[in-house]
Amino acid sequence: MLKLLFLFVFIGLVAGEDGLQAWLRYAPLPRGHHRSSLPSRIVALNDSSSSPVYTAGQELQKGILGILGEDLEICDSAPAGNSAILVGTVGQYNKVYQDATLHPDLSEDGFWLSTQGTTVRILGQNERGVLYGAFEYLSMLAQGNFSTVEYPTNPSAPIRWTNEWDNMDGSIERGFAGNSIFFDDGAIVANLTRAAEYARLLASIRVNAVIVNNVNANYTTLQPDNIEGLGRIADVFRPYGVQLGMSLYFASPANITNLTTYDPLDSRVIAFWNDKTDEIYQRIPDMAGYLVKANSEGQPGPIQYNRTLAQGANLFAKALKPHGGILMFRAFVYDQLNESDWKADRAKAAVDYFQPLDGDFDDNVVVQIKYGPIDFQVREPVSPLFANLRNTSTAIELQVTQEYLGQQCHVIYLPPLWKTITNFDLRVDNSTSLVRNIMTGQHFDRPLGGSAGVVNVGQNTTWLGSHLAMSNLYAYGRLAWDWTADPTEILQDWIRLTFGHNQQVIDTITEMSLASWPAYENYSGNLGIQTLTDILYTHFGPNPQSQDNNGWGQWTRADKASIGMDRTVSNGTGYSGQYPPEIASLYEDISTTPDDLLLWFHHVNYTHTLTSGKSVIQHFYDAHYAGALTAHSFVGMWESLKPYMDTERYDDVLFRQKFQAGHALVWRDAITNFYHNLSGIPDEAGRVGHHPWRIEAESMRLSGYEIYAVAPFETASNATAIVTRSNSTTGTASTTIAFDSGVYDLAINYYDMYGGNSTYEVCIGDQVVAKWTGDIVDTGKLGHTPSIYLDGHSATRVTFPDVKIQKGDVLTIKGTPDGIEPAPVDYVALLPRGVVD
Structure with a gap:
């Protein structure tokens, strides 16, 4: 009866899914997907509620109930040989069951999964690994995979972090899914339910730490009440094996003490950071570490005191060292440049700044390098800095949030882009040198390495503002564990789990x-x-x-x-020469440069x-x-x-x-x-400039509207649009239809500006054929960064299918302004079925 009742309730909920559960929906399997037998109980070898092993037991119970409708009992022991799902560390398992034959080859966070016989064993090298194994088993069940398996799996790197660009006021820089789940009004939010739910999602894809605040950090984060608040976040993360990390403002000592300096070699500054780090670890003993952005885009740093970036990084690394913390130091450092200088090139900055410092960074410093040398562009070559830091640990920085790539309003599955970077062979010393092996520490035998994904989840129930964008977060975690994994297979796992x-x-x-x-x-x-x-x-x-x-x-x-x-050595900026000789030669020669990077190099x-x-x-x-x-x-x-x-x-x-x-x-x-x-x-x-199915708004008969020159000109058809004469005057624009009678799709390009929700109505003759409100920005229907101008950001197109027209009919648009938005219209298109103008 319990099984049937649960399934009835769950099926009823499916009709209105909001995305909050993401790929952890645990939806009932369709008919034809059912295991004939299932272990009778779950044995979790740690019953402390803060333990990831305990969480694994709870998750297995919840997941199996949802997927298979079976409510399994959780206990802390079971006789050997009994049908059970056993979850614990290898040490815990061997202590209880004294199985001297079981010694899986596991590194930190790794796990071993066996479904042999009537007992399922999920054993981790540590407790976090146990939870990862539990999620792996549930993923198999949720996809209808009941195959017999027995294997160990280990992460490609120890650093599998996300960066959240959340601000203390609750806003999120380059966040497109609402306000912060961590901060509000200068403090940590009281209700951390969403923070715990986020940790659960991250644990399921084996992400092990989160930098919770913006790289453009605020010194107030270090105030005692905020440290306590960060401790509360760490508390809700801990059962999922997710560690908390934080971004630091380099000049904090000069802002929250009576010091007038933040010189990294000043003994008082050193004492400040040592004491502050001790204070933080007293509240958060398992903090992952710090992230620092220094001397970049106006941020303060060691260069202000003629100190090197390595000296600045080591200041924090030394404070973290006694606690086992990691210092992530961003390589995103560059200066303002003069374009009239033919050899000026921002792309060269990372190597110019960091290569001379190779070997000067402490062992717990990881230089965090954007995948390309500019800034998350739609295509860039791999950053040559990966080939220039042989004696320094590195990590790759990727963006899950689509800052330059449609801001989750345009669907883009990012792993194929990432793979062009991580699979690239830099040919260091004329030998195979895949970026994925460099960034994980393997190639240069570095102790640390991995990846940082800029994610920027928000309060929206879809987490990222878009259901389809969540494939990128899922894939980021899967790839951070194994950079050889196939993006298509990962994608299809996500689809089955989500849809x-x-x-x-x-x-x-x-x-x-x-x-x-x-x-x-x-x-x-x-x-x-x-x-x-x-x-x-x-x-x-x-x-x-x-x-x-x-x-x-x-x-x-x-x-x-x-x-x-022109980034050649022979005639340009010299950037191509920052690569090892084989790659430099490839890009130096226009005949061997791939077309998809031609204009980057030539x-x-x-x-x-x-x-x-x-x-x-x-x-x-x-x-x-x-x-x-x-x-x-x-x-x-x-x-x-x-x-x-x-x-x-x-x-x-x-x-x-x-x-x-x-x-x-x-x-x-x-x-x-x-x-x-x-x-x-x-x-x-x-085709360019030729649109036979469009009617330019400025060519229509206008009343209450006036012609407006749009800037930049190319973001309006024919460079002009119409706006109401005032923000309190309704405007009309009308035209006599010259197209043949028939059924058309009616498309209108208008501008949806921030600060107003204009309303529109389209009539053909006396019949209203379309109505809409320009409210996709102010109401949050779309999460992109808004614009207060008529431009390419606010330009929007709405389409109404199957509109009947007669040649000679009068088409009229009525626009009613609201706020600062003057009901702007660019053009009307009447499109025969199947035509894209």
């Missing part, structure tokens, strides 16, 4: 996900030119002209005739011929149209899954896919129009 076993669902989401990064690269920035977003504002929408004529160094050096950074004419036979400019045109078309195909693919999907998640993802389809066109048009205007070279296919 169920229907093969069409698995195949469709797989196809969408694997096409997503190439599509985004195509319509945002390709050939190694970087993501052509607005680097000076929100990093979301297109703004290619923002890339140049600034001091930030993310340049394209685009002019009327040519484009690309400055060429728009007419330069690629290996495909196309010119650079024609490739730009073709790629952007192809990428936008792929984004449009995702809508229909997702709609095909409606019969197999719960309504809540189906609707949420469909809304985002429709937004992406429209915003991909904004990207496509902005980039192609910009380079068409700059180069003067026409698109051979005649």
Whole structure:
């Protein structure tokens, strides 16, 4: 009766899933997936509620009840040979069962899983490993995998951390899923339920530590009441084997004491950090360590005192050493540059700053290196710093939060991008030197190494603001454990755990996900030119002209005739020479540089011929149209899954896919129009600037509206839009339809600005055919960084299918402004079925 009641309740809940359980839904298996026999009990060899072994027992009980409908008893012992699921460390198991034959080869956090016979044994090298093994077994059951297995598995590296860029006021830098689950109004939140739920998710993918506050840290984090609050976070993390770490503000001694210095060699500063670290470890004895961002993007650091970055890092490392803590020191250090200097190059900064210091860092310092030398672009070469630190431990920094990659409003499955980096052979000393082996410490025989994923979860029930974006968090943990794992297999595990076993669902989401990064690269920035977003504002929408004529160094050096950074030794910045000789030679020669990095390493004419036979400019045109078309195909693919999907998640993802389809066109048009205007070279296919199904808003008959010149010009069709004459005046724009009578899809491009929710109504004749509110920003329907301007960030497209029109009908848009938003409209398109304008 209990089993039937549970299944009834669970099936009822499936109809409205909100994403909070992510891949740990423990949904009942469909018919045909059932094990004939199951152990009769769970034996957890530690009954302390703060123990991961105890948590493993609780998780197994919960998971098996959900998946199989069996409510197993948990106990702390069972006679040898009895049917049971045994969970504990190898030491605990051998002590209880005196099994001298069992000595699995396990390293720290590793586990051994055996389903041989009637007893399932899940044994860890430590208690955290036990919990990892329990989640592994539950993942098998949830996917209907009842095979007999017996194997040990060990992590590729000891550091498998996430970085959360949460601020003390509760905001999250580059967070797109609501406010912080850790902080609010300068303090730690009172209710840490979500923090515990997050630790559970991370434990299930074997992430072992979280830096909970922003790398752009605040010194108030070190105040005693906040240290106590961080201790409470650590307390809720501990049962899941997740350690807490924290970011530090380098100049803290000069802010919270009467010291006027933060010189890392000053004895008073050294004493401050030693005492403060002791204070923290007294409350959090298992703290993982510190993360420090110094002398980067305006942050203070040791260079202010003519000290080296190594001296700054070692200040903290020495304070941590007695406690077993790790100091993660970011390599993201660079200066403002002058673009008129042909040899200036931000990409060179990491090697220039850190290579001379190789060997000067203490053994518990790990230099945290972004995967590419700029900043999480859609495609970059691997950072050459990995090849230049032979005597220093390193870790790779990846982004799960899609700062430059659509901010979770565009679906992008990131592991294929990561794999281009981690699988790259740097050919150090002319021998195999895979990045994954360098960053994990294996290649240079370093004691530490691994990865840090910038995740930025928030209060949204989907954690990241998007259901599909969670595949990236799941895959990050799986890959951090084993960098040789296959991204497609990981993805399909996640789909089964998140959406169920229907093969069409698995195949469709797989196809969408694997096409997503190439599509985004195509319509945002390709050939190694970087993501052509607005680097000076929100990093979301297109703004290619923002890339140049600034001091930030993310340049394209685009002019009327040519484009690309010359990073050769022979004629450019010399960046290519930072790689080992074989790789340097590859990139130095334009004939051997891969096309997908051509403009990263070489400055060429728009007419330069690629290996495909196309010119650079024609490739730009073709790629952007192809990428936008792929984004449009995702809508229909997702709609095909409606019969197999719960309504809540189906609707949420469909809304985002429709937004992406429209915003991909904004990207496509902005980039192609910009380079068409700059180069003067026409698109051979005649598409750029030619939109036969559009009606420009400024060409319509206007009342209460006026024409507005949009900046940057390329983020509006024909460079102009219309806005209401005042923020209290309703505007109308009308036109006589010249298209043939028939059924069309009605698409309107407008601007959804932060600070107002304008309302719109479209009539054909006297019939209202469409209504909507421009509220996707202010109401949080989408989580991207908002804009208060008419630009590529606020540009949005809404589509209404199957609208009947008669030639000669009058189409009228009525826009009612709200707040600072003047009901802006760019264009109207009437599209025959199947046409993407």
